[in-house]
Amino acid sequence: MEPAQANLEVFSATLLELARQNPDLLVVTSDSRGSAKLAPFAKAVPGQIVEVGIAEQNLVGVAAGLAAAGKTVFAVSPACFLTARALEQIKNDLCYSDRPVKVVGISAGVSYGALGTTHHSLHDYAVLRAIHNVTIVAPADGFESREAVRAAAQLPAPVYLRFGKKRMPHLPRVDAGFALGKASLIRQGRDLSFLACGETVAPAFEAAELLAKEGVECRVLSLHTLKPLDYEAVRRAATETGGVITAEEHSVSGGLGEACAALLLQEGIHTRFKIMGFPDDHTVTGSQDEIFRHYGLDGPGLAATARKLLAKR
Amino acid sequence: MSERDLQRRSVQYRQALLRLIRTAKAGHTGGDLSCLDILNVLYNRILRVGPETFKGPDHDHFIQSKGHCAEALFVVLADRGFFPEKDLETLNRYGSHYIGHPTREVYGVEQNTGALGHGLAVAVGLALAGKMDRKDYRVFCLLGDGELAEGSNWEAAMTAAHYRLDNLVAIVDRNGLQITGSTEDVCQLSPLDEKFAAFGFGVQRCNGNDIGELVRTFEAVPFRPGKPSVVLAKTRKGKGVSFMENVAKWHHGVPNEEEFNRAMSELEAAQAALA
Numbered sequence: 001m002e003p004a005q006a007n008l009e010v011f012s013a014t015l016l017e018l019a020r021q022n023p024d025l026l027v028v029t030s031d032s033r034g035s036a037k038l039a040p041f042a043k044a045v046p047g048q049i050v051e052v053g054i055a056e057q058n059l060v061g062v063a064a065g066l067a068a069a070g071k072t073v074f075a076v077s078p079a080c081f082l083t084a085r086a087l088e089q090i091k092n093d094l095c096y097s098d099r100p101v102k103v104v105g106i107s108a109g110v111s112y113g114a115l116g117t118t119h120h121s122l123h124d125y126a127v128l129r130a131i132h133n134v135t136i137v138a139p140a141d142g143f144e145s146r147e148a149v150r151a152a153a154q155l156p157a158p159v160y161l162r163f164g165k166k167r168m169p170h171l172p173r174v175d176a177g178f179a180l181g182k183a184s185l186i187r188q189g190r191d192l193s194f195l196a197c198g199e200t201v202a203p204a205f206e207a208a209e210l211l212a213k214e215g216v217e218c219r220v221l222s223l224h225t226l227k228p229l230d231y232e233a234v235r236r237a238a239t240e241t242g243g244v245i246t247a248e249e250h251s252v253s254g255g256l257g258e259a260c261a262a263l264l265l266q267e268g269i270h271t272r273f274k275i276m277g278f279p280d281d282h283t284v285t286g287s288q289d290e291i292f293r294h295y296g297l298d299g300p301g302l303a304a305t306a307r308k309l310l311a312k313r
Numbered sequence: 314m315s316e317r318d319l320q321r322r323s324v325q326y327r328q329a330l331l332r333l334i335r336t337a338k339a340g341h342t343g344g345d346l347s348c349l350d351i352l353n354v355l356y357n358r359i360l361r362v363g364p365e366t367f368k369g370p371d372h373d374h375f376i377q378s379k380g381h382c383a384e385a386l387f388v389v390l391a392d393r394g395f396f397p398e399k400d401l402e403t404l405n406r407y408g409s410h411y412i413g414h415p416t417r418e419v420y421g422v423e424q425n426t427g428a429l430g431h432g433l434a435v436a437v438g439l440a441l442a443g444k445m446d447r448k449d450y451r452v453f454c455l456l457g458d459g460e461l462a463e464g465s466n467w468e469a470a471m472t473a474a475h476y477r478l479d480n481l482v483a484i485v486d487r488n489g490l491q492i493t494g495s496t497e498d499v500c501q502l503s504p505l506d507e508k509f510a511a512f513g514f515g516v517q518r519c520n521g522n523d524i525g526e527l528v529r530t531f532e533a534v535p536f537r538p539g540k541p542s543v544v545l546a547k548t549r550k551g552k553g554v555s556f557m558e559n560v561a562k563w564h565h566g567v568p569n570e571e572e573f574n575r576a577m578s579e580l581e582a583a584q585a586a587l588a
Contacts, residue, residue, distance in 0.1 A: 062441065068442075
C-alpha cells in the first residue's frame with residue numbers, strides 16, 4: 001500500500017469545499033491553522049475562520065456561541081489539548097447544551113511522536129465516550145475522512161472528529177458506502193477479526209495480508225464511529241470468526257477495545273479476545289511508526305498477536 | 314416601566330424568591346438577592362426580548378454565567394411570561410426542568426450554565442456571529458465576582474476585545490463574597506476596573522442595587538466605540554433582608570420559618586414605603 005494523503009489534509013480540503021457552498025460554515029482555531037493544514041482555507045475564505053489564540057476552553061465556548069447563532073462550526077485544535085483542557089466546555093457548552101459543534105482533534109494519538117506525553121492524546125475516546133450526546137469518529141483513510149467530514153457537517157449534534165498527521169494509504173473496501181455509526185468492511189475473512197479505528201486500520205489490514213500468506217483469512221473492520229458503536233458488526237465479528245483483536249491508537253482503558261469487550265460479555269458472547277493499544281504506563285517516544293512498532297500496533301506486531309491468539313484454546 | 318415601578322417589582326421579586334427557596338428548601342439565597350435588581354432592570358427595561366420573540370433570530374441575548382443563581386432568573390422569567398409562575402412549584406423536584414442551575418429545558422434560558430467560567434465565551438461567540446451577520450442584537454452576560462478566578466473568563470475577554478465586540482456587555486455582580494468568605498481573602502480580584510480596561514473593555518462602575526443607576530448605566534452601552542463593555546455592579550449579597558446582607562453563610566442558606574417571616578415582614582415594609 002502506497003501512502004496517499006494525510007487524513008488531516010483530506011479534512012481541510014473537504015472543509016474548504018463545504019465552506020464554499022455554505023457561507024455560514026466557520027472554522028474556529030487556536031493558533032493551529034498551520035498544523036491543521038488550514039492555511040489554504042484561511043486564504044480562500046478569510047471571513048470564515050475565527051482565531052482565538054492558544055485558548056482551548058475559549059475555543060469551545062466561542063464555538064458554542066457561534067453555533068447558538070445558527071452557524072455550522074468546526075472547532076479545530078490539537079486533540080491532546082482540546083479533549084483535556086476543554087473537556088468541561090465540550091461536556092457543558094456543547095453536549096449538555098445541544099450545540100452541534102464539530103470538535104476536531106488534530107495530530108491525535110501519538111502523531112506528535114517525540115514531543116512526548118504532553119502532546120499525545122491517548123485519553124480522548126475514553127473521556128468522550130463517558131459524555132452523552134457526542135458522536136466520536138476516527139476515520140481510517142482519505143475516503144473515510146472526506147465522508148466523515150461531510151456527514152458531520154450535516155449532523156445536528158456535537159461530533160468529535162479525530163485526525164492524525166501521517167500519510168495514510170487508500171484502503172480497499174468491501175463496502176462502498178459510508179455512514180456514521182456503521183462499520184466499514186475492509187476485508188472479508190472467517191478465521192479472525194481485526195476491529196480497528198483511525199490510523200490502526202491500515203496496520204490491521206497489513207497484518208491480515210501477512211496472515212493470508214499463511215492461509216489465515218482475517219476480517220478487517222474499520223469501526224470509524226466509536227460512538228455510537230456498530231454493535232451488530234462487533235457481534236457478527238465475534239460469532240462468525242474465530243476471535244477478535246481490537247486495535248486503537250489510544251490507551252487500553254476506556255477505548256474501542258473495552259467498548260467491544262463490554263458489549264460481548266454483556267451479550268454472553270465468549271470468544272478469543274485481545275485489546276491492542278497503549279498500556280497504562282508512561283508512553284515511549286519516537287516517531288509514530290516507531291511507537292506503533294514498540295506496542296505491537298504495526299502490521300507485523302498485530303499479525304504476531306493474531307498467531308498467539310489463534311494458538312490459544 | 315418607570316423606575317418607581319421597577320423598584321416595587323424588585324421587592325416583589327425578593328418576596329417571590331424567598332417563597333420559592335423556602336418551598337424548594339434549597340437555593341443560592343445570598344447571590345440571588347444580590348443580582349435580582351440587575352435581572353429586573355435587564356428584563357423589564359433593557360433587553361429587547363420577550364416570550365414572543367425569544368425563538369426568533371434577532372432578539373437581545375442574555376446568558377447567566379453565574380448559573381447558581383438560577384432561582385432569581387426563574388422568578389424574573391416567570392414574571393415576564395416565559396412560563397407560568399406555578400411551574401416553579403416543581404423547583405428541584407424529581408423530573409422537573411426547574412433545577413438549581415439554568416437549563417435550556419426552561420423556556421427563556423439561552424444556555425446551560427452552572428459550572429463557572431463558561432458563560433462569557435459563549436456570549437462572545439453569539440456577539441461575534443451578530444457582527445458577522447450585521448445584526449443589531451446585543452449580548453448581555455452576568456458573571457459572579459468569585460467566578461472571575463476561572464481563567465477561561467480572561468481568555469474570552471481577550472477574544473471580545475480582539476474582535477471589537479461592542480455589542481457585548483459583561484456584568485459583574487460584585488458582591489464581594491463567595492462561599493468561603495471575602496473574594497479578596499480567597500483570591501484577590503481587585504482592581505477589576507483596571508484589569509478589564511487593560512483587557513480592552515470599556516468599564517463603568519455602578520451601584521448594582523440602585524435601579525436608577527442600573528438603568529442609566531445599561532442605557533449608556535457601549536461605553537467605548539469598538540470595545541466590549543463591562544458593568545462592575547457593586548451589590549450586597551443578601552440585599553433586601555437585613556440579617557442576610559453581607560453575610561457569607563447566606564450564600565446558599567435557606568431560611569427557617571422564623572427567619573422567613575422576619576424577611577417577609579421587612580420586604581412588606583419596604584413595599585409599603587414605595588407605595
